[in-house]
Amino acid sequence: MTIHIYGVTFSTCTRRVAAVAKEVGVEYVLHPIDFSKGEHKAPAFLEHQPFGQVPYIVDDANDNFELYESRAIGRYLVQQYGAKSGLIPTDAKKLAKFEQAASVEASNFDVHAATIAFEKVFAPMLGLTANEETLAKHVGLLNAKLEAYEVILSKSKYLAGDEITLADIFHLPYGYVVANAGFADTLVNEKRPNVTRWWNEIVSRPAWQAVKDGA
Structure with missing residues (x-):
């Protein structure tokens, strides 16, 4: 499976998502957002992330499911693809x-x-x-x-x-x-x-x- 991360390579929150993806063995494609050009505030970006922040993801293996907020994304990746990792307990x-x-x-x-x-x-x-x-x-x-x-x-x-x-x-x-x-x-x-x-x-x-x- 592969997810698409729309973010900035040096962004702390983008790296948080990338780290969780690595932890659960999910491949990802990073789609860089150019802050210097204001791409994070452009209407096309705000349609997906209304706060104009990075990152957000698109999971094309799950009906193009979209999600923003790095901690929510981390939880999703573990529950969807990494249940056996134990990173979110079930007890x-x-x-x-x-x-x-x-x-x-x-x-x-x-x-x-x-x-x-x-x-x-x-x-x-x-x-x-x-x-x-x-x-x-x-x-x-x-x-x-x-x-x-x-x-x-x-x-x-x-x-x-x-x-x-x-x-x-x-x-x-x-x-x-x-x-x-x-x-x-x-x-x-x-x-x-x-x-x-x-x-x-x-x-x-x-x-x-x-x-x-x-x-």
């Missing part, structure tokens, strides 16, 4: 723990890591000046959240238990940008040995290594 209790961990990623990690990534990496790419006060604030907040991660990961190998799930995979794009933007010690730090262990393991997965520098 009710394990599924609840997965959803808890996925919520933690979106509410406690992404909000800070994405801001750091924007201020340190994406703002300069857009010709903007980073807001150093905002940057410092969110670095501090991310470190505080990772203290809670340390507690969680002292009790289980991964965030939802002793088996890896999409909740762990979802951290990779923004975590990777943060780590490579001068803040590696947020994720690899001797004061947080369990976070360090967890991060080093998930960032080394072949699926992520295949797409880490471009979907």
Whole structure:
């Protein structure tokens, strides 16, 4: 099976989708969207993604099913093609723990890591000046959240238990940008040995290594 990803190779969310596709063995074709030409805001694009964001997918093996939002796409790919991967548990209790961990990623990690990534990496790419006060604030907040991660990961190998799930995979794009933007010690730090262990393991997965520098 092959899916079509409409996105940008260096986009964090595009790489999130690509990583999940690699995890479940789904081939994909990337259709680049040129932000410099405003293609993401063109009517033809907005018909598929009304917010003008990347990525969205088309699954021509499933009646040309369309979907946007990278985490929703990740869930779809696992449920449609990777049920045996275990990345989304089926047991009710394990599924609840997965959803808890996925919520933690979106509410406690992404909000800070994405801001750091924007201020340190994406703002300069857009010709903007980073807001150093905002940057410092969110670095501090991310470190505080990772203290809670340390507690969680002292009790289980991964965030939802002793088996890896999409909740762990979802951290990779923004975590990777943060780590490579001068803040590696947020994720690899001797004061947080369990976070360090967890991060080093998930960032080394072949699926992520295949797409880490471009979907």
